Amino acid sequence: MAAQLAEITNSALGALELRRFPDQETYVRIASEMAGKSVELVCTLAHPDPQLPGLLFAAYTARELGATSVGLIAPYLAYMRQDKRFSDGESVSSRHFARLLSGAFDRVVTVDPHLHRIHDLDEVFSIKTKVVHAAPALADWITTHVENPLIIGPDSESAQWVSDVAGRIGAPHLVLSKIRHGDRNVEVTAPGLENRTGYQPVLVDDIASSGRTMIEAARHFETTGFPKPVCVVVHALFAGDAYEALKAVSSRVVSTNTVPHVSADISITSLIVS
Numbered sequence: 001m002a003a004q005l006a007e008i009t010n011s012a013l014g015a016l017e018l019r020r021f022p023d024q025e026t027y028v029r030i031a032s033e034m035a036g037k038s039v040e041l042v043c044t045l046a047h048p049d050p051q052l053p054g055l056l057f058a059a060y061t062a063r064e065l066g067a068t069s070v071g072l073i074a075p076y077l078a079y080m081r082q083d084k085r086f087s088d089g090e091s092v093s094s095r096h097f098a099r100l101l102s103g104a105f106d107r108v109v110t111v112d113p114h115l116h117r118i119h120d121l122d123e124v125f126s127i128k129t130k131v132v133h134a135a136p137a138l139a140d141w142i143t144t145h146v147e148n149p150l151i152i153g154p155d156s157e158s159a160q161w162v163s164d165v166a167g168r169i170g171a172p173h174l175v176l177s178k179i180r181h182g183d184r185n186v187e188v189t190a191p192g193l194e195n196r197t198g199y200q201p202v203l204v205d206d207i208a209s210s211g212r213t214m215i216e217a218a219r220h221f222e223t224t225g226f227p228k229p230v231c232v233v234v235h236a237l238f239a240g241d242a243y244e245a246l247k248a249v250s251s252r253v254v255s256t257n258t259v260p261h262v263s264a265d266i267s268i269t270s271l272i273v274s
């Protein structure tokens with residue numbers, strides 16, 4: 001994506017050397033001229049724990065080498081789901097992660113961050129933020145690939161992008177109801193679904209991690225006279241065998257390229273620079 005962004009914006013593509021020492025510490029070397037440059041580090045944070053030291057060291061190094069400003073383009077921004085102290089003593093890691101990034105960068109650009117109980121990135125970041133929405137790209141893909149779609153969100157939080165996508169296509173939409181009992185244990189209910197047959201269901205969500213949300217939502221179509229759903233996800237994290245398990249209950253699974261994945265057929269690269 002960094003190469004694509006450099007080409008679209010007619011910018012130079014920098015060279016960053018990143019490797020592990022034998023003890024697993026991170027080695028960083030910037031092999032491009034930084035003096036006087038406005039620098040953007042492109043790093044999708046799908047594996048944030050091993051990625052973070054290198055990312056912070058690269059930002060600090062760019063500044064020490066004379067960059068006038070250092071921005072972060074993180075197509076997927078991690079840790080935004082832990083946005084509340086759900087149990088006593090828990091870290092509100094969205095706030096802490098944002099604080100770490102705010103200390104190293106001058107600005108951050110991301111795609112559809114998980115903003116649920118936080119409504120604006122500025123509530124947790126102290127630097128300039130920009131949010132890019134994938135909805136136009138999702139709507140284009142659905143228009144081209146799905147006939148007679150019914151756009152469905154698996155939980156109340158998805159209502160925002162489901163209604164946006166459906167509105168762009170001129171398709172009906174429906175929002176299901178979800179209760180999360182644990183990391184891999186969610187319960188999805190779909191009241192009234194049997195009254196909406198005659199459409200191709202298209203499940204749309206921001207993140208697939210364990211895949212349980214989409215899988216539990218998809219299962220409702222097995223018994224209600226619909227064809228298997230098409231599943232459209234913005235950020236394809238797909239931990240473990242989540243992708244295979246979701247494919248088994250779907251007619252197709254597709255994601256955007258915010259996270260490199262075999263399902264990433266929807267490009268949002270041009271939206272980042274628009």
Ligand SMILES: O=P(O)(O)OC[C@H]1O[C@H](OP(=O)(O)OP(=O)(O)O)[C@H](O)[C@@H]1O
Binds near residue numbers: 116155206210211214
């Ligand atoms: O693939 P999974 O492991 O099911 O994770 C993906 C789900 O998690 C997020 O919502 P979450 O359940 O965190 O709910 P929230 O809206 O209350 O933050 C996200 O919006 C997806 O629906």
